[in-house]
Amino acid sequence: MMKKDTRAEPLNSGGHVMEVINENSEVLVYIDEHRKFLVKPRVKPKLETDRGIINVEDLIGKKYGDFVLTSLNVKAYLLKPSISDYIEKFRRITQVIYPKDLGFIVFKSGISSGSIVVEAGTGSGVLTATLAYYVRPNGKVYTYEVRKEFIEIAKSNIKMAGLEKYVVFKNKNIEEGIDEESVDAVFFDLPMPWRLVEVAYKALKASGTLTIFVPTMEQLLKSINSLRQHKGFVNIEAYDTLLRLYKTVPGEIRPMTWTVAHTGYIVFARKVVI
Numbered sequence: 001m002m003k004k005d006t007r008a009e010p011l012n013s014g015g016h017v018m019e020v021i022n023e024n025s026e027v028l029v030y031i032d033e034h035r036k037f038l039v040k041p042r043v044k045p046k047l048e049t050d051r052g053i054i055n056v057e058d059l060i061g062k063k064y065g066d067f068v069l070t071s072l073n074v075k076a077y078l079l080k081p082s083i084s085d086y087i088e089k090f091r092r093i094t095q096v097i098y099p100k101d102l103g104f105i106v107f108k109s110g111i112s113s114g115s116i117v118v119e120a121g122t123g124s125g126v127l128t129a130t131l132a133y134y135v136r137p138n139g140k141v142y143t144y145e146v147r148k149e150f151i152e153i154a155k156s157n158i159k160m161a162g163l164e165k166y167v168v169f170k171n172k173n174i175e176e177g178i179d180e181e182s183v184d185a186v187f188f189d190l191p192m193p194w195r196l197v198e199v200a201y202k203a204l205k206a207s208g209t210l211t212i213f214v215p216t217m218e219q220l221l222k223s224i225n226s227l228r229q230h231k232g233f234v235n236i237e238a239y240d241t242l243l244r245l246y247k248t249v250p251g252e253i254r255p256m257t258w259t260v261a262h263t264g265y266i267v268f269a270r271k272v273v274i
């Protein structure tokens, strides 16, 4: 029997291709920058906001890109959630990797759809979700985490983003070794990555990329030294990224007063044969 396609159905409406929202769809209800709500018509029948109430079941049959009026007559736009919308709503129980670094990490690591990657530690699952999003549908993320309670929270975050099929969670100290072999990329966001250079080397394919994220210069220095001493890595590069958010209000277009000044340093290196 053919499996029922539960995705929203595309529709041509007034020259716009619009997807119809069904009972399995997820919707980002956007009122303004401070009022964005992720809802599932099946799960949450009513959305109560300080700008009025929306009967979520009534969204079924409406289209992404369209709007509804709240009980207080305020426009609420119906958007299809993106990976960044989901991550914004993740429960955070650890320090996480920020959007300004996530995009650059994905780009420089060279991963793409079908890549097999290893990551430690899972933490809140922000990097896990990002990697899973880009390796799907045929790739996999193997993520290692020592704290069982963190895995449970990361799992529920990843499930919320609909990416659970692409992630294998491992409650294991990565210092004991990586079970997977010939992987395309390895990512470390944990306190002592310089102790794990040989662990990454063994798991990586020749030419594969190791990415290390560390918040302090002391950790950056130790990581670079360890990579240089190992001799099995070349193209060792270190970065920090700066990203400025702008106000987009007409007449006030300028950088925001407050910004994320520092998150961490990112090191990339490529495995070669010794």
Ligand SMILES: C[S@@+](CC[C@H](N)C(=O)[O-])C[C@H]1O[C@@H](n2cnc3c(N)ncnc32)[C@H](O)[C@@H]1O
Binding pocket: 094, 095, 096, 097, 120, 121, 122, 123, 124, 125, 126, 127, 128, 144, 145, 146, 147, 150, 172, 173, 174, 175, 189, 190, 191
């Ligand atoms: C900063 S958090 C990672 C955050 C994650 N990258 C994210 O974006 O949500 C670091 C995590 O590494 C875990 N960790 C520390 N040492 C580890 C080890 N040796 N093996 C596996 N996990 C480890 C910690 O428990 C913590 O959850």
